[in-house]
Amino acid sequence: MSxxxxxxxxxxxxxxxxxxxxxxxxxxxxxxxxxxxxxxxxRAAAEAAFRRGLSAGQPPAWALVPHGPRTxxxxxxxxxxxxxxxxxxxxxxxxPDGRTQEVFRVGPLxxxxxxxxxxxxxxxxxxxLTQQGLDWPVYTDSRIARGWLTQGRARTRHRPQRGPGxxxxxxxxxxxxxxxxxxxxxxxxxxxxxxxPADFGHK
RNA sequence: ACAU
DNA sequence: TTATGT
Ligand SMILES: [Mg+2]
Ligand SMILES: [Mg+2]
Numbered sequence: 368m369s370x371x372x373x374x375x376x377x378x379x380x381x382x383x384x385x386x387x388x389x390x391x392x393x394x395x396x397x398x399x400x401x402x403x404x405x406x407x408x409x410r411a412a413a414e415a416a417f418r419r420g421l422s423a424g425q426p427p428a429w430a431l432v433p434h435g436p437r438t439x440x441x442x443x444x445x446x447x448x449x450x451x452x453x454x455x456x457x458x459x460x461x462x463p464d465g466r467t468q469e470v471f472r473v474g475p476l477x478x479x480x481x482x483x484x485x486x487x488x489x490x491x492x493x494x495x496l497t498q499q500g501l502d503w504p505v506y507t508d509s510r511i512a513r514g515w516l517t518q519g520r521a522r523t524r525h526r527p528q529r530g531p532g533x534x535x536x537x538x539x540x541x542x543x544x545x546x547x548x549x550x551x552x553x554x555x556x557x558x559x560x561x562x563x564p565a566d567f568g569h570k
Numbered sequence: 571a572c573a574u
Numbered sequence: 575t576t577a578t579g580t
Binding site: 511 | 572573574
C-alpha cells in the first residue's frame with residue numbers, strides 16, 4: 368500500500384500552491400468551483416508539476432481552435448518597458464502540431480516605441496523568410512505596424528535621429544522600398560487564438 | 571471605437 | 575492608469 372505521504376498541488380483554488388498534506392490542500396479546494404488539484408509522490412515532483420502549470424502537455428489554443436492560424440507560419444511581437452521604449456522584438460516559428468521555436472530576437476533598441484518595434488519585427492520577419500527560402504505567412508497582433516508596412520514607412524511620432532534605433536528604422540524602410548512585401552502579412556486574432564506566441568509576457 |  | 579497609434 369501507499370505508506371509514503373503524498374504531496375498535493377493546487378493549481379486552481381483559494382490559495383494555489385504545493386501542500387504537504389491533504390488536510391491543507393482540501394482547505395484550498397473544498398467548495399471552490401472549478402478547483403484543479405492533484406497528488407504527487409514527492410515534493411520535487413509536485414513542485415515541478417506546479418511550475419509546469421495546468422496547461423502542461425496540452426497544445427496551445429491556436430493549434431486547436433477551428434479557424435486557427437495557417438501553419439507553418441512566423442509570429443512576431445514587440446515589447447517596450449516604457450512608453451518611449453526601449454523596444455525589443457522577436458520572431459517565433461509556428462508548426463501545425465502546436466510547437467513553437469524562437470528564430471530571432473533583437474534589442475532592446477533605445478528610443479523605439481512598441482509600435483516601432485512591431486514594425487521592425489515585421490520587416491525582420493520578411494527578410495528572414497526570404498533569406499531562408501520559406502513561403503510562410505507572417506502574423507502580427509499590431510494593426511498599426513501592419514498599416515505602416517503597407518505604406519512602406521514607420522509613421523511614428525518618436526523617431527530617434529541617431530543611434531541603433533534610428534539606424535534600424537532607416538534600414539528596414541530601405542529594405543522595404545527595394546523588396547516590397549514578399550510574404551502574406553496577416554492579423555493575429557488574439558481574442559480567438561489567445562496571446563500571440565511571440566509575446567514577451569511582460570503584461 | 572479598435573489594436574497594442 | 576499611463577502611453578502609442580488609426
Ligand atoms: Mg504585440
Ligand atoms: Mg505582446
